[in-house]
Amino acid sequence: MNASFSQHASIQRLAGIFCKRMVRTLFCLVLLSTSSHAEPLTAMTTRETPYYATAEEETPLGSLPPYVTLSILELGNSSSRMTITFEAASGSWITAFVDKELIDASFYATPEPYYPTMVEETPEPTPPPVPTPPPLPPDAQRITLTHRTPAYDPANSLRIVGYFPQGIEILVLSNADAQAFSHVLYISGDGREIRAICRQVDILPPTLPQPGTLSALRRNEEVDPLKWLENQEGYKEALSLQRRTKYKILLYFHTSWNNDCKTLSEELLMTSDFLQETKEIIKVSINPEEGKKDADLAAKYDVSILPTTLVLDAPGSEPRKIKLLKKMYGKVRVVDVPKALAIIETTQ
Secondary structure (H helix, E strand, O other): OHHHHHHHHHHHHHHHHHHHHHHHHHHHHHHHHHHHHOOOEEEEEOOOEEEEOOOOOOOOOEEEOOOOEEEEEEOOOOOOEEEEEEEOOOOOEEEEEEEHHHEOHHHOEOOOOOOOOOOOOOOOOOOOOOOOOOOOOOOOEEEEOOOOEEEEEOOEEEEEEEEEOOOOEEEEEEEEEOOOEEEEEEEOOOOOEEEEEEEHHHHOOOOOOOOOOHHHHHHHOOOOOOOOEEHHHHHHHHHHHHHHHOOOEEEEEOOOOOHHHHHHHHHHHOOHHHHHHOOOOEEEEEOOOOOHHHHHHHHHOOOOOOOEEEEEOOOOOOOEEEOOEEEEOOEEEEOOHHHHHHHHHOOO
């Protein structure tokens, strides 16, 4: 009787253990099936965040910038780092480790489904009508520019919007400022109208010089003191003028495509201030690419770098190379007019 009771109790105990294990196994299977369909946590970096190849590595593989979205693969381990994955710039996914303390917990979140919203099409605004330009005044003065002339914005007399080339004809419409500026109009060859304001000192004929000066001599010979002589023919004319006047000759070798040449021309040599201050300096502009004679002239003076500026102090003197621009920290800087005059006038 006792043996039968003991055997029955053992069977009940084994059955209870089996049932508990079955319940535990079923519970784990439910958890696994649930977790396999749950979306992983995501986080966002809030600062520069280094990432590592392993949980113990000391040297980082790289660094993530702020506001990069991460997928967290393992968060609750005992290490101070978590396992994450992120999409690289190349489109591939990288699995790595980051320090938990560098990821702001407030950014942990389960991704929400994305529902695209309908955006109403906004009609393009109708462009405003182009105002009809005012008619030209009948008494508009026609002026042929004797040198390259800066054109200023009619709404801002301090802002240069471009340059009118030497030799073109412009119309002076009215005075924007009786002391300084005039409204001008240039009609291009294709019929386009370009309106601007120009300084009166740039466009009005210069005051007649006193007799006996180089400016008067050049005017008598029909040579404008505010105009650069050009290339081989201008060079010959400059030598002839120097023999009679004993004044210096400034030779400027340049090309139209060189940026340093453009900077030197626009910011110094072709400005009205420089031309006004150098009326008694014979100026010659030479482009070695315009002809064989001009190239031979550059070779004569051993010009290998453009721009190059030379001064001939007297007839038959050795050419003196001067520097009117310099490069500092990758930027080109041009000397101002007083400094340029001092460099040209020195004989050392």
